[in-house]
Amino acid sequence: MRIFDPHIHMTSRTTDDYEAMYAGGVRAVVEPAFWLGQPRTSLGSFTDYFDAIIGWERFRAAQFGISHHCTIALNPKEANDPRCAEVLDVLPRYLAKDGVVAVGEVGFDSMTRAEEDAFVRQLELAVEFELPAMVHTPHRDKEQGTRRTLELVEASGLAPGMVVVDHLNEVTVDQVDAAGCWMGFSIYPDTKMDEHRMVAILQRRGLDRVLVNSAADWGRSDPMKTVRTGEAMLAAGFSDDDVDRVLWRNPVEFFGQSGRLLLDQDEAVDTTATFEGNSVLRGSRD
Amino acid sequence: MTEISPLAEPDTIRAALDDAGRERWTRMTTEVGEDPTRLGRVFPAAARQTGRGPLPGTDGVLIEDAVRVDLVRSAASTLDAAALLDELREVYRYGDSDEKRAVLHALNGAPADVDGSDVLLDALRTNDTRLVAAAMGPHSDRLDDDAWRQGVLKCLFTEVPVSAVTGLAARADRELAEMVTRYQREREAAGRVVPPDVQVVLDACAPTDPTPRDS
Numbered sequence: 146m147r148i149f150d151p152h153i154h155m156t157s158r159t160t161d162d163y164e165a166m167y168a169g170g171v172r173a174v175v176e177p178a179f180w181l182g183q184p185r186t187s188l189g190s191f192t193d194y195f196d197a198i199i200g201w202e203r204f205r206a207a208q209f210g211i212s213h214h215c216t217i218a219l220n221p222k223e224a225n226d227p228r229c230a231e232v233l234d235v236l237p238r239y240l241a242k243d244g245v246v247a248v249g250e251v252g253f254d255s256m257t258r259a260e261e262d263a264f265v266r267q268l269e270l271a272v273e274f275e276l277p278a279m280v281h282t283p284h285r286d287k288e289q290g291t292r293r294t295l296e297l298v299e300a301s302g303l304a305p306g307m308v309v310v311d312h313l314n315e316v317t318v319d320q321v322d323a324a325g326c327w328m329g330f331s332i333y334p335d336t337k338m339d340e341h342r343m344v345a346i347l348q349r350r351g352l353d354r355v356l357v358n359s360a361a362d363w364g365r366s367d368p369m370k371t372v373r374t375g376e377a378m379l380a381a382g383f384s385d386d387d388v389d390r391v392l393w394r395n396p397v398e399f400f401g402q403s404g405r406l407l408l409d410q411d412e413a414v415d416t417t418a419t420f421e422g423n424s425v426l427r428g429s430r431d
Numbered sequence: 432m433t434e435i436s437p438l439a440e441p442d443t444i445r446a447a448l449d450d451a452g453r454e455r456w457t458r459m460t461t462e463v464g465e466d467p468t469r470l471g472r473v474f475p476a477a478a479r480q481t482g483r484g485p486l487p488g489t490d491g492v493l494i495e496d497a498v499r500v501d502l503v504r505s506a507a508s509t510l511d512a513a514a515l516l517d518e519l520r521e522v523y524r525y526g527d528s529d530e531k532r533a534v535l536h537a538l539n540g541a542p543a544d545v546d547g548s549d550v551l552l553d554a555l556r557t558n559d560t561r562l563v564a565a566a567m568g569p570h571s572d573r574l575d576d577d578a579w580r581q582g583v584l585k586c587l588f589t590e591v592p593v594s595a596v597t598g599l600a601a602r603a604d605r606e607l608a609e610m611v612t613r614y615q616r617e618r619e620a621a622g623r624v625v626p627p628d629v630q631v632v633l634d635a636c637a638p639t640d641p642t643p644r645d646s
């Protein structure tokens with residue numbers, strides 16, 4: 146099983162996680178810029194965070210044989226703090242970088258006016274930078290948030306195929322499907338969405354435009370949930386090729402639209418960085 | 432006005448690119464040659480516009496590094512040392528790791544009146560081994576002795592081959608030997624393998640004068 150986790154916050158995870166993910170077949174990830182649990186109050190803490198996910202985290206992942214990409218945005222929760230508004234001004238600098246494969250996470254948290262303004266502005270940036278958009282749907286009042294999300298996406302002029310609407314469930318999947326957007330499912334260790342319900346959704350509507358992720362972060366979450374979903378698919382009678390399509394080819398197709406994927410040509414990722422073609426360099430623990 | 436040495440010969444780079452890549456490379460080079468303040472705008476996309484990976488015909492140079500150093504060369508041709516440093520600091524500050532590494536490579540080809548030691552010190556504070564290695568190239572002769580010795584020690588710690596350190600034999604001194612010996616003792620006390628590069632550094636520190644010194 147080769148796995149591309151299209152939504153995981155590795156800055157919050159340990160090297161044990163990287164090792165377990167690699168052993169489970171994970172060879173590529175996308176780390177969306179999001180909230181860190183503790184609200185930020187200044188531009189500088191955002192730029193340091195963005196620098197980390199285009200720099201150090203990419204290097205750290207490479208030490209474990211995993212290609213790391215990211216998405217960049219002002220997330221909806223912090224879009225509500227006027228002190229963070231200037232983050233929007235520095236986004237173009239980051240959206241120009243290699244390995245930045247989408248604008249995200251954008252979308253709604255509490256459905257405020259400030260969230261909508263930031264969301265609309267960032268959909269415009271996605272159009273301008275010819276990047277896909279990764280849209281977070283709220284955990285509270287998900288159905289209404291998803292509906293408004295789809296209206297704004299349609300108004301933005303961004304092609305629906307360039308948009309993934311994430312954290313979907315049985316209630317919200319059909320409207321996103323009908324809109325032609327990609328459907329993201331975050332598999333959690335609690336009741337929000339699990340691998341068996343995921344399999345049931347795949348059995349019902351098929352595999353196209355589906356992205357499955359662990360959304361693992363600093364909260365209760367499990368970076369192995371993509372692997373568990375692959376196993377659940379096989380147990381339910383899906384083929385190896387079906388699993389490869391959902392867990393590898395679909396995310397490659399979606400994020401490949403950015404032209405910024407950093408996958409090795411043969412997709413066989415080396416477990417060691419090489420320096421001047423011969424020497425092994427490992428990340429220091431000192 | 433400032434001349435930067437190329438990381439690879441232009442013909443070697445040209446041979447590694449396809450037609451579209453060559454055309455974009457030429458366009459970017461012209462753009463920053465006419466307006467060097469465009470360097471920060473063309474730098475991020477330089478790899479995906481041209482190529483990436485090992486450059487054939489070189490000893491481990493990457494295509495993206497060679498192209499970016501060439502862009503710095505073009506910008507530098509109209510800038511004095513101070514103005515070039517301002518641009519490079521800006522590009523480094525806002526660059527991803529690949530861009531930062533290319534700035535370090537460009538500094539390694541800079542003339543004596545360019546002193547980017549502050550940029551090197553930033554790179555040496557990271558634990559990104561590719562940045563550490565590039566920071567210990569020819570430009571590291573601008574580092575003061577303390578910073579330089581710490582840089583060599585950092586290479587040993589982070590397993591950057593000390594062959595990346597320019598001028599090791601010329602600059603290695605007794606103080607470095609003492610630092611490295613303490614490091615060696617610590618590894619041995621912990622029952623850990625002592626990397627072979629430790630001996631390479633100690634050999635470099637040994638006085639070349641065959642006559643015994645006073646003790």
Ligand SMILES: [Zn+2]
Nearest residue numbers: 177179250360
């Ligand atoms: Zn997330």
